[in-house]
Amino acid sequence: MSPRRSTDPEAATFTERARRRQLIECTIDLISTRGYPATSLSAIAERAGVSKAAVLYHFTSKDNLTRAALTQVMAEFSAYVRERVERAPDPLAALLAYVRAMIGYQRDNRRHVRVITEMLLDDGGGTRLKNPGSHDTHDRWQSLAALLADGQRAGVLREFDTRTVALAIGGAIDGVIGHWLVHPDLDLDAAAAELETFTLNAVAPRD
Template sequence: MTPRRGGGTPTFTEQARRRQIIESTIDQIATKGYPATSLAAIAEAAGISKAAVLYHFSSKDNLARATFQYVVERFSAYVTERTEKQPDPRAALIAYVRALIGYQQANRSHVRVITEMLLDDDGGTRLKAPGGHDTGGRWNALAALLTEGQQSGHFRDFDTQFVSLAIGGAIDGVIAHWLAHPELDLDAAADELETFTLLAVERR
């Protein structure tokens, strides 16, 4: 939970107001992009004053970080929930791939926030991920799933880091194309990604 300004735990009303501001920020970034999103526009969309936004977050950078964390936490929780309940590593891997696609398909504006926050106009990092997470290691959870599958005998021997990067890159490529071309059949793409993933890791 984000501490309130001046210390202490935010009240229920303050938490609700922060969620409202963050949701408005998500909409603005998804529509206009991060550089063109102003605190004034966020405040107007939320139906409050700019001073009220600054009361809760003190700056655009702080609001951007809170928004990024809000999106990433929900994305991660969605994927984790669907992965952890699976009976074996193979099923967990399929659920992981499906959950990554499914969440992004259902939350297109969240995908925009993540890409806007992580990449600047030159392809570099705009914003360091909150909570100490290394954006360069974003496929570590996938590598851990692959390692578990190897240890249980479900998957063949391979370098889990390399393969997790290959699978993750394929997912990123499909999502990037879908963002630019919304007519892409993302369900069919998810089917192919599942097949691609299993062919990459299973014993032959």
Template sequence: MTPRRGDGPDAAPTFTERARRQQLIEATIDLVSTRGYPATSLSAIAERAGLSKAAVLYHFSSKDNLTRAALEQVLEQFSAHVAERLARASGPRDRLVAYVRAMVGYQQAHRRHVRVITEMLLDDAGGTRLKTPGSHDTHDRWQHLAHLLTEGQQAGVFREFDPQTMALAIGGAIDGVIAHWLAHPEFDLDPAAAELEEFTLNAIERRD
């Protein structure tokens, strides 16, 4: 018998319910990263998780709700990783280097997560793939990077440039390297990360 929530509709999920939800999210990440978003059905997720389709619908009322929960978890973990690395760095230059390294390092260590992000935040040919607010807005996506660049300028460490434009350029370089790695797994990301760091610093530092 499937355990039910507490008396009220807003009652917190039980331990078993939280475990089942996490089990379903992990199964969804596995399937989306290997089969793609369109080929990931509720039935396939249920089979991968070893549960019934009815159990899936008990915890998540639709495929969109479940895949969105999986995407949100991936993005939260990614953001937490970057934030942790930034917290360890001191000064605008070190923080920017930490950002570039964290962006590459997390994706290198979590290839499945990269596939999920790629699958679920990019449109398919018909433009019908699941979207999240701001997911296609590159301006919003690189706001944190632009903020780091602005901090460096205000501290007199970086030369004068438009932070938004530079953030798009650096972010695009990171995306390009990761896209190549996804297509060519033999590509070595460690020296690539070092080159990205050098590329970034050469683009922004003062040359007095």
């Protein structure tokens, strides 16, 4: 009888946890280089140097494994942005730190950007995970809207609908990154500075 995989991640052995991390990293590599459709369980197993059965022991389907890969990518992305926002001295600085961190992380982690793009968007403009709008992923717009609301309460931002403005700023960031993926010669540092100006103009009090 083959060994049974524990359904409790906390009960997994050190070796099992290490193997899961390896399979997730191989999945990230393959999605970012070959695309989602070409990232089969067989390809992941070959990259990891294990059997397909070993992959299925840890993740019962491609969907479960690729979701785990996306979850890891988004967790690392979110932690990076949150750390920089939380270090900001005031609500306005926190908002600008958010914009810079969103661009900076994606600039330095191109393969993660590819995973997010491949996992969330298909060629027809739909979503592989049935989650409409890349900016809505993992409550992105809600987090940005909360920063905007903090600025309003502090009196440094004008009154506006925070969801609408959060979606607009997020869409601008996504648009810049999408262009950079196709045209890597785009200066993302200069683009980040322009997006800061764009954000300030969108939220600053009006005379």
